[in-house]
Amino acid sequence: MKSPLRPAIVAVLFSASTAASAAAPVDAYNEYLAARIRIMGTTRAIEPDTATFLAQFLQTPASPxxxxxxxxxxxxxxxxxxxLAAMQPAGAADGDAALNALRLQTGLTKARPGEEVTLEPTAARDYRGREAAANAIKAGIDPDIFWKARDMSGSAITAAAGYALALQMLRDAAAANPPEDYARMAIKPDVLARYMNQRYPDNIPDADLRYLTTWLRGSLDLRGAQMKGTAAQRLPAAYRLARVAAAYADASGYFTSKGYCQGNAARPGEPTGPEALENDRPLCFIAATDRGVLAWFRRQLRLDMSGIPMHENPHHGLANLARLIGVVLVFMDMASFIETADAFVTERLATHGDIDEADAQVASERSTRLSCRISP
Known part of the structure; x- marks a missing residue:
């Protein structure tokens, strides 16, 4: 059963991002695929799979x-x-802006200080490390929320990332809307206040944690990205979530004293191909694309889930972490696949009468076959 809060939260996420960036979110990939369909027809337009799509935009698409x-x-x-013609009314001033919007939405950008991310002088101190700061700042997480969510979540960094992102979106929504609209828009700043003032995770009300989980689900439902605003406002929630978890990994440190980065690149000698993700090893996250970080995050999700006792009392903090991770897992397994986006876009176009339902069904069946092949 869907939570009655969820539609309201999706609406407030849209309105908050609009207020923050002075422009409505735009689904760049939706516009890209719709343009291809108008020019070449549905069958040819959806022919490229994820690997084919990435090969057009990345020099070494198999590398994170x-x-x-x-x-x-x-x-x-x-x-x-x-x-380009479709993107201009949405705020893309030129071809570079339209290309960058598509790159950002499909997870092709990195988090290198001085390049994609600007670090203030205190950032490394605030997040306990240069790399942690770059990842957290790209995700748009304030330091106090970053550390409180970590403290309340123990070693499960993927769950901590989920709560951090939900809390940050709640804070941003409260700041972007007048208090008289809070009730109508399901904005509950008291949930944020209680969480931030809590010292013991088991004492956080179960209703508050469910509310935050609903916020997270709502954000993952939104596929649009911003044309303006901060990098975090323009980055889809799935990639923000993965970046927060990467920041936690960096802030916690590694068994190797040298870490995994040298400057803004992977340390010499570290694998840089697809094998970089083998054996659950960390990445030099700032040098990795958002897609690369998401691939690591999916593995980390399963590690965190395996470490949570599932027999705990349903009101226990660990059970709440397990519930949050379970919710995220459903979304994150499919978040980076172009086939999933194709199914979503063609279904929307069919609903509006822009393409035949039979054509949309082809994309849907392809996405379903892909989801069946993904290992649990």
């Missing part, structure tokens, strides 16, 4: 550290021109 293709071949096609 891949650099961008500066000028993808697809930007010199009629479909791309159609995409």
């Amino acid at each position: 550290y891949s650099d961008l293709v500066e000028q993808p071949v697809v930007t010199n096609t009629p479909a791309w021109n159609e995409y």
Whole structure:
């Protein structure tokens, strides 16, 4: 059964992001695929799978550290021109802005200090490390929320990341809307206050934790990204969530004294291909793409879930962590696949009568086959 809070929370997430950036969220990939469909038809438009799509935009798509293709071949096609025309009313001033919106929404950007992320002089101290700061700041998490969620979640850094993101979105929504609208928009700043003032995780009201979990689910439901505003406001929630967990991993330190980064790149000698994710090893997260960090996050989710006793009392803090991780796992397994986005977009287009339902069904069946192949 869906929570009655969820539609209200999705609405407030939309309105808060709009207020923060002075522009409505835009689903860049939706516009990109819709443009391709208008030019070449549905069957050809959805033909590229995730690997094919990434090969057009990343130099080494199998690597979590891949650099961008500066000028993808697809930007010199009629479909791309159609995409640019659709993006201009949404706030894309030029071709670079439209390309960057698509890159950001599909997880192709990094978190390197001085490049994608600006660090204030106190940032490394606030987050206990340069790399931790860069990841947390790209995700848009305030230091007090960052550490409180960590303290309340024990060793389960993926659950801590989920609560941190939910708390931050709640704080941002409260700041972006007048208090007289809080009740109508399901904004509960008292939940934030109780959480931030709590010293013992088992004493956090179960209703508050369920509310925060609903916020997180609502944010993961939103596929649009911002054309303006901070990097965090423009980054989809799935990638924000993965970045927060990476920040926790960096802040906790590693068994190797040298860490995994040298400057803004992976330390020499560290694997940089797909094997970089083997054996549940960390990455140099600031040098990794958002997609690369998300791939690590999915593995970390399962590690955290395996460490939580499932027989605990349902009101116990560990059970709440397990519930949050379970909710996130459903979304994150499919978040980075283009096939999933294709199914979502074509279903929307069919609902609006822009394409035949039969064409949308093709994309849906492809996404379903993919989800069945993903290991639990």
